[in-house]
Amino acid sequence: QVQLVESGGGLVQPGRSLTLSCATSGFVFSNSPMAWYRQTPGQERELVAHVNTAGDYTTYADFVKGRFTISRDNVKNTVTLQMNSLEPGDTAMYYCNRRWLPFDSWGQGTQVTVSS
Numbered sequence: 001q002v003q004l005v006e007s008g009g010g011l012v013q014p015g016r017s018l019t020l021s022c023a024t025s026g027f028v029f030s031n032s033p034m035a036w037y038r039q040t041p042g043q044e045r046e047l048v049a050h051v052n053t054a055g056d057y058t059t060y061a062d063f064v065k066g067r068f069t070i071s072r073d074n075v076k077n078t079v080t081l082q083m084n085s086l087e088p089g090d091t092a093m094y095y096c097n098r099r100w101l102p103f104d105s106w107g108q109g110t111q112v113t114v115s116s
Contacts, residue, residue: 002026002103004096009110012086020081020110022096029077033099036070036081038092039109049081050099063089086114 008020020036035050049060049070058070069082079096093109 002105004103004105004107006094006096006107006110009094009112011113011115013116014087014114016086016114017082017084018086018112020083020094020096020112022079022081022107024077024079024096027103030074034070034072034079035097035099035102036079037095037097037102038090038112039095040092045095047099048094051079083112086112088114090114 003025005023006020008018010018012018031053033050033052036048037045038048039045047061048064049058049068051058051070051072055072060068067083067085070079072079083090090112091114093111095106095109097103097106
């Protein structure tokens with residue numbers, strides 16, 4: 001049974017940082033390119049960042065490039081998103097999942113709210 005458990009969200013002021021974590025189980029994590037996604041009410045879920053299986057190649061959406069860093073730990077089966085210089089537009093529910101063929105069963109997500 002696939003499990004994706006996101007954590008680390010919260011309320012922060014603009015310009016501050018947060019680190020999101022995703023604990024996974026139930027699939028071969030080391031063989032799976034992983035990604036962080038985000039969604040706001042009434043909007044489609046969008047891709048934020050992705051990391052390859054080895055953790056040495058990453059891509060980012062233009063709206064976070066230079067501010068966010070994705071990484072993974074293939075021993076702990078976790079994915080991390082370091083978010084710096086947060087902006088109000090980053091307010092969303094954040095989820096992790098496979099980059100391609102995401103699992104149908106998403107985690108509960110972790111809410112990030114950026115507000116002064």
